[in-house]
Amino acid sequence: MGRAPCCEKMGLKKGPWTSEEDKVLVAHIQRFGHGNWRALPKQAGLLRCGKSCRLRWINYLRPDIKRGNFSKEEEDSIIRLHKQLGNRWSAIAARLPGRTDNEIKNVWHTHLKKRIEPTKDKEEAREAPAGGSGKKRRPAAPATKRGAARRAPAATNVPAADAAPVSPERSASSSVTESSVTEQGNTGTSPGFPKEESFTSSPDAAEEFQFDESFWSETLSMPLESFDVPMEPCDAFGAAATSGAADDMDYWLRVFMESGDVQQELPQI
DNA sequence: AATACCCTCAACCGCACGACA
DNA sequence: GTGTCGTGCGGTTGAGGGTAT
Structure with missing residues (x-):
């Protein structure tokens, strides 16, 4: 079932996000949440596809990212x-x-x-010796069958028949x-900008960090009126994150614990 | 100092799944 | 029952910074 591309490519920006775009996205999500990623960029006035916005938010802009x-x-x-x-x-x-x-x-x-x-890497390196010039792509990770080892049907625990690395998990x-996403209050670190190095504390890093802080305070203090999109304000992090998803996590946690595979490995959830 | 090579990581791509009409 | 939509996931890419020569 071939799906259409996630966005009509024409006119949509790709590549690295600018801090301006970050601000817009964060502000929009803080105010309105992200109920519909596809519609979000339009509502927020971003020339990005929803997928790109989602990725940017999840991987970089979420306040609880360490x-x-x-x-x-x-x-x-x-x-x-x-x-x-x-x-x-x-x-x-x-x-x-x-x-x-x-x-x-x-x-x-x-x-x-x-x-x-x-050792394995060495062997691979020998098989494919320096192989070429300039930038080399690392060997691809062993291909796992797409989808086969992916999400299980909700609330089912049927192991797939294929040789996925794990089954119950x-x-x-x-x-x-x-x-x-529920740890909204935990905005100790800042998104969207160079990482602060946890083991180094160069003046430069400190400078970057300062900038991060101002980014958030600035963003979060943006007036709601600056958005002319008539949307219902809601929890920026989605109601699902507070109840349903948490229950799911508890459920699966129990499943894992009972499966005996993942016992000591769960310092916190 | 200049150049080539290596490494890191943000972002993209394509596929699969669940929900819904 | 079927097709479409929206989302999530894993694999992959490439720009740019770092390091070695």
Whole structure:
């Protein structure tokens, strides 16, 4: 069932987000929530497709995102969870509050994979020796069958027949958005701008951080009247995040605990 | 100092799923 | 029952910064 592209490409901007766009998006979501990503860019006056807005929000602008380097504990958790869950980054992210699937995926491919598979990597490197000039793409991650290891049907626990890396956990893929979005008050770190390095504190970093803070205060203090879109104000983080999704998480948490796979690995949820 | 190479990460792409008409 | 829509997910790409030569 081929779906039309998520957006009519004409006229829509692609590529890196500007701070202006970030402000607009954040302000809009803070005021009106994101009930409909597809309609959001139009309502907010952004020349982006809804998908792009969603990604930007989830991976970068959400106030509860923890930025900065991964701690040793986090890295260890990722390794353990990856062992259990495979490339199910969203499920892994759900266990690491404040971290996004994209971020975890990046960390895995850039650091952790090498750490746990040094020999394998060497072999691959030998098979495909420097292979070329200039920028080289790293070898692709082992392809998992699309969809096969993906979300389970809601409230079912039927393991798929294929050889997905894990079976019982597959249904745990509460999205990052659902799982962590409730921590609205936790706006300690700031989105949309260079990460502050948690282990370095250069003056430059401090400067960036200052800017971040002002970004948020500025954004959050924007008057509602500056939006002429007649929408119902609502919780910027969506009502679902406060009740239904939390219940889901509890349910799946119980399932995992009972499955015996994920016991010590759940420091918090 | 200049250049080439490497690494990181934000963003894009395409597919699959659930909801709904 | 079927098709479409909206969303979520994992894989992949490429710009840009960092490092080595």
